[in-house]
């Protein structure tokens with residue numbers, strides 16, 4: 001019976017490690033995706049600033065061409081001044097030229113403010129590019145570490161599976177079945193060491209008579225409360 005406990009405890013230990021590693025390995029792909037999306041996010045910030053700059057440049061081109069059109073029109077109106085016949089026509093043209101010049105002034109102010117904005121946007125691009133570069137470096141390192149760790153974990157898992165295959169034949173079939181059933185039904189914990197007269201998993205007090213039997217370790221005793229296989233702590 002002593003040996004049975006020894007192997008059961010070993011099996012429980014191996015199963016717990018396999019469970020932890022499996023959980024870690026299952027989470028790895030989504031963690032890697034998360035890191036990738038952080039890198040993409042940094043670059044998309046750069047992209048959105050660049051988009052803003054190209055909008056600004058487009059707007060400036062439009063304003064420039066509008067100014068050019070109005071200036072061409074002003075020159076045409078000024079030529080027409082030479083040909084007018086009436087005072088009324090003359091003052092009408094002058095008013096039109098004046099309005100056009102005012103419009104050019106307004107547009108040129110708008111162009112200057114767009115130019116100032118483009119300076120700001122360009123510095124935003126530089127800052128965002130620098131951050132994206134740094135982010136890519138640090139996140140890539142994080143990814144490398146995670147991949148390395150998961151490779152190591154995978155290797156460890158294979159070793160544990162081999163170890164498990166060596167331990168299982170040492171346990172009598174009926175006991176192994178009992179262990180498996182409790183393991184599957186109790187979120188992966190089938191054994192509970194008894195410490196200070198309590199089941200260490202569910203914390204229920206163990207009756208003195210049962211304690212004595214546990215110390216003798218001659219038979220399998222299940223916790224009356226949580227149903228796990230109990231063993232006296234000194235045996236671990």
Ligand SMILES: [Zn+2]
Nearest residue numbers: 199202223226
């Ligand atoms: Zn219990």
